[in-house]
Amino acid sequence: MYNARRLALLAPLAALPLLVSGCTSDSGTEDGTVDVMASFYPLEFIAEQVGGDRVDVRSVTPPGAEPHDVELSPAQVARIDGADLMLYLSGFQPAVDDAVAQTSPGHVVDAASDTTLLAADEHHEDETAEEHQEHDHGELDPHFWLDPSRMPAVVDDVATALSEIDPEGADTYAANAAALNQRFEDLDAAYAAGLQQCGSRTFVTSHDAFGYLADRYDLDQVGISGIDPDAEPSPARLAEVKDIVRDEGVSTIFFESLVSPKVAQTLAADLGIDAAVLDPLEGVTEPDADYFSVAEANLDALRMALSCS
Ligand SMILES: [Zn+2]
Incomplete structure (x- = not known):
């Protein structure tokens, strides 16, 4: 064979x-392609787009799984060790950080080194020190991929690493990276224009995934459960969110596709307002969806909820 x-x-x-x-x-590598491991969807997408046919990309986060608390099998750790390129975001997935520390892939790209991560939002005022320690263990907010203007720096870093691994593909990687970066720039422009004139600038989400998006387009994110989607919001936090919804005339509470929508939907029903999907792009569930189609759907959902013209 x-x-x-x-x-x-x-x-x-x-x-x-x-x-x-x-x-x-x-x-x-047996078939001549570059073997890339990516730690979760947006990085997997970048590697696939930049690498094209020259790379074989796999993600350590299974499709449809929530990446924050992913656990790795010994086989996955071995694959990271044997990869030509490991692409991850330090500080986001503790199990991946551990695996990268224990292994020696050919090249490692840490997306956290390509962008200046922002501090996680100040903890909610009512929470106890214990609650704070539970959900706010990371000092930095990892969700930079929801600001498309932050993606080209990662794209360029991936193109550089792939060109070092596979110099014959350098022109292909550079061309793919340029085309992809143009799409991120166009998306950024569409967001800026689409979110410029809005009736409201406050949006409520089930977890604090949209801080970079809010920062970029001058919106105000109110997260129900903090940076970690699995944290249960306290009754005091729910009461606080209800007050904000009433005071700001918020029309919609957003929930996401990879975690249970129960809290957000119950809250919306209590308040008699809409519940709709805003996807944090931590994984893609629909077969035909990709980063751009989901980001465009998010823009439509935000424009609807915020009454943008
Ligand atoms: Zn998240």
């Missing part, structure tokens, strides 16, 4: 497309 593949590589170029499409090997 291995010898046959070696022979096939020497065959005329016309045979190559067949060879590539017929390859279902999981072992990355």
Whole structure:
């Protein structure tokens, strides 16, 4: 099998497309592609877009899983160790941080080094020290990918790493990166224009994933459960959110696709207002969806909720 593949590589170029499409090997470099491990969806998406056919990208967070508290199997840790490139965001997924520290992939790109992460929102005023320690263990807010203007720096870093691993692909990676960065710039412009004239600038979300988006487009995020989607909001926090909704005339409470919408939907029903999806892009659940289609749906949902013209 291995010898046959070696022979096939020497065959005329016309045979190559067949060879590539017929390859279902999981072992990355054996078929000549660059083996990339990404820690969760937005980074996986960047690697796929920049790498194209030259890379084989896998994510340590299964599709549809919530990435914050992902746990890794020994096999996944071994795959990280054997990867040509490990792409992750330090401070976001503790199990991934541990795995990166224990292994030695060929190259490591830490997206946290490509952007200046903002401090996590100040903890809610009513919470106890204990509650604070539970949910606010990270000092920095990881959710930078929801501000498209922060993505090109990561794209460029990935293109540079892939070009070091696979110098023959350097022109392809540079061209793919430029095209992808143009799409992020266009999306940023669409957000800026679409969120400029709005009846309200306050939006309520189930967890504090949208701080960078709010920061970029001058909106005010009210998160029900803090940075960690699994934290249960206290009754005092729920009362506080209800007050904000009434005071600001908030029309909609947003929930997300990867965590239970129960708290947000109950709150919306109590208040007699709408509940709608705002996707933190921590994973993609629909087969045809990608970063851009979800980001565009988010923009539509925000414009509707905030009465933007
Ligand atoms: Zn999150």
